[in-house]
Amino acid sequence: QVQLVESGGGSVQAGGSLRLSCAASGSTDSRRCMGWFRQAPGKEREWVASIYTSIYPPYYTKSGMTNSVKGRFTISRDNAKNTLYLQMNSLTPDDTAMYYCAAGSASGTQLGALYCSGGSSSTFTHWGQGTQVTVSS
Numbered sequence: 001q002v003q004l005v006e007s008g009g010g011s012v013q014a015g016g017s018l019r020l021s022c023a024a025s026g027s028t029d030s031r032r033c034m035g036w037f038r039q040a041p042g043k044e045r046e047w048v049a050s051i052y053t054s055i056y057p058p059y060y061t062k063s064g065m066t067n068s069v070k071g072r073f074t075i076s077r078d079n080a081k082n083t084l085y086l087q088m089n090s091l092t093p094d095d096t097a098m099y100y101c102a103a104g105s106a107s108g109t110q111l112g113a114l115y116c117s118g119g120s121s122s123t124f125t126h127w128g129q130g131t132q133v134t135v136s137s
Contacts, residue, residue, distance in 0.1 A: 002026035002126040009131030022084040022101030031103035033116035038097035047119030049075040064117035101128040
């Protein structure tokens with residue numbers, strides 16, 4: 001079983017920054033793929049960014065993010081700390097949403113890594129409770 005706990009959300013003005021964290025526990029195999037999604041009121045859940053890290057040789061990392069956050073957000077993970085991060089800069093009101101951390105095994109294959117980095121929702125089988133981000137103009 002995988003548990004995901006998000007933190008770091010809050011209220012900021014446009015142009016500000018926040019760093020979200022997701023503390024993970026449980027099966028390492030089940031969280032090769034980790035990512036961030038968001039959902040604004042009245043809107044569907046949206047993939048933000050994700051990252052795949054292999055846990056057996058050959059070791060590699062593959063990440064991706066949606067176009068609207070490229071150049072502003074950075075996804076990273078510290079496997080020693082079992083923590084996923086999302087550094088968010090140059091925030092705009094359009095970034096206002098509940099942000100969710102998610103994880104999945106991605107089948108442990110390179111094809112799974114591709115699906116992970118592309119934000120395929122079926123890759124993610126474990127979800128956190130979310131952390132609210134509010135950006136005011």
